[in-house]
Amino acid sequence: MIGGIVLAAGLSERMGEGRFKQLLPVGGRPMVAVVAAQAADSDLDRVVVVTGHRGEEVAASVRDTGVLVASNPDYRLGNMTSFRTGREALPGCEAFVVLLADMPGVTSEMINEVVSHWHAHQPWAAICSYRGRRVHPLLLSASAMDEAARATGPRAVWRLLNETAAVDDIEFDLPAPTDVNTPADYRKLPE
Numbered sequence: 001m002i003g004g005i006v007l008a009a010g011l012s013e014r015m016g017e018g019r020f021k022q023l024l025p026v027g028g029r030p031m032v033a034v035v036a037a038q039a040a041d042s043d044l045d046r047v048v049v050v051t052g053h054r055g056e057e058v059a060a061s062v063r064d065t066g067v068l069v070a071s072n073p074d075y076r077l078g079n080m081t082s083f084r085t086g087r088e089a090l091p092g093c094e095a096f097v098v099l100l101a102d103m104p105g106v107t108s109e110m111i112n113e114v115v116s117h118w119h120a121h122q123p124w125a126a127i128c129s130y131r132g133r134r135v136h137p138l139l140l141s142a143s144a145m146d147e148a149a150r151a152t153g154p155r156a157v158w159r160l161l162n163e164t165a166a167v168d169d170i171e172f173d174l175p176a177p178t179d180v181n182t183p184a185d186y187r188k189l190p191e
Contacts, residue, residue: 010053023054
């Protein structure tokens with residue numbers, strides 16, 4: 001079984017102006033709902049959205065997507081706490097696809113490519129690469145997720161993956177989807 005974990009617990013501090021990016025509209029829906037719907041429509045077996053800051057609003061926004069919701073009470077301690085919360089919400093998974101709630105350009109077809117890579121190769125871990133640029137989603141085997149869940153510090157998962165030789169690249173001949181962190185990033189999204 002392959003689980004999907006949508007990380008949606010953050011404070012959205014870089015967005016400024018009191019804006020909470022997970023709930024900003026994209027195509028008429030909250031950004032996190034777009035990501036959750038893409039994950040739910042993919043070949044993933046189960047999907048959980050991990051909430052934290054403004055968790056009730058985030059949970060309400062994804063209610064119609066068919067995903068699970070797990071609240072991370074420790075979200076202020078960093079995104080590794082959300083990895084742990086997501087893993088605990090999806091017991092029995094042999095692999096996890098980790099998605100960001102602020103990357104609405106990751107389509108269900110792209111997620112399916114990641115799932116297909118798992119079925120074909122079963123790597124310890126894999127990172128999506130868009131014309132040579134490594135960004136989310138991530139694919140973590142259960143053992144890689146266990147190691148990631150123990151990692152600490154800033155960019156802990158990226159450090160772990162970059163220091164390990166057993167990480168595949170899943171190549172896409174596309175520009176990298178926008179990771180929405182700032183108002184300028186949000187303006188880059190298609191209407």
